[in-house]
Amino acid sequence: MTKRSNHRSWNMLLQIFWSFCKIAPATFGGGYAMLPAVEREVVKHHKWLTEEEMARAISIAGASPGGIGVNFAVFIGFKLMGWRGIIAAVAGIMLPTFLIIVSLGVFLQATRQNVKVMAALLGIQVAIISLVAYAGVKMSRSAILDKTTLTLLIISIVMLLLGVHPAVMILLGAAAGVASIYIKEKLRLSISTERSKTASAKASMTQTKITFAPKVHEYYFGDGI
Template identity: 45%
Template sequence: MQQNQKGAKLLIHILISFLKISPITFGGGYAMIPAIEREIVSKRKWLDEAEMSDVLSISGSAPGGIGINAATFIGYRLYGVRGALAAVVGMTLPTFLIIFLLGLFFASFNDNEKVNAAFQGIQIAIIALVCYAGYKMARTSIYDKSTFLMLTGTLFVLLFLNIHPMFVIIGGGLTGIVIMKVKDQLGFMKNATIDQKSKEKYKYTDYYMGDGI
């Protein structure tokens, strides 16, 4: 009984967390990344920065919006299928209601100068949020010369070559595998160590199902 109560408590916390994050959908999923990181990593401490970076990388590569993908991954990581469902509901419900209301009243204030000025201001803020999200991801993703070269190469391809982004994503994954193989063959991986303190920082089952929520 106590275990069920703790599980229900966790589901409620997952739902509430993504209900708070969802209204920041203005500008798309990437604008939500700072809010997701603040809520999940800084406040709740459900994931650390490295794990959050992995989640965002997978979410951005998978089909669909990065926001809803990240919510699904995080919810599943915390409490399986039920956690994923709670996260998805929390992420989609406010967005649906906001878009529904905007659709009802948009025609009446579409020509309002103040409203248009507000939307322009929101667009600038969204650019800042996306740049901040990129900076946070770069901190844990770019850690040596090879990853920096991959970043610059990918930017060049996206800016100057007419290549579909899906092929860029697939190429990035394959390039990462090749680089790891080469490093392993050259012996660069022998001295690589895993930060055990980071791995042990969060005792997931004890924290999620205990009093740490």
């Protein structure tokens, strides 16, 4: 039993390593450009995270110091296999990137005067913009819940265009989120969060209505039974 458990553990570690090896080449141009590849691998293929969990993981990775790709790998690795998972995920996302950067450095040093190579790099930059935009649209499905979050999004975009530092935006965003919940609680307004949405969905699923014939008797089985 122990051998079988160890075998499964090593298989899981190899899956984590190989998955992030496949994700790593998509980090060309910045961590946010890799998010479509991450979603396909982590959410759709392996189902290690739901879309909501991925949105939270991206928020944590983006708000933490360092590159978002490595931060995200640490988060997923630790969630799946603890410290061994962290080593496997970080090694997987860093090794291909390191080899690619070294290869590109040698290649560009020899071909930096080539017009076609520079044109290819310009085309890659445009493609990266589309990848980042796609990631933003996907994240908006689980992040924009009501008029308050939509307003915060618009204000954030305007402030970034005006030159506000991203680190300041993260702190202001966190403060605005807490303040909006506090104000809504004081005014007794409805609050839309991922947590409350999930709780209400579970409540509706666990409540069952049973009808008996010919005489109708209705019984409700909720969370308290």
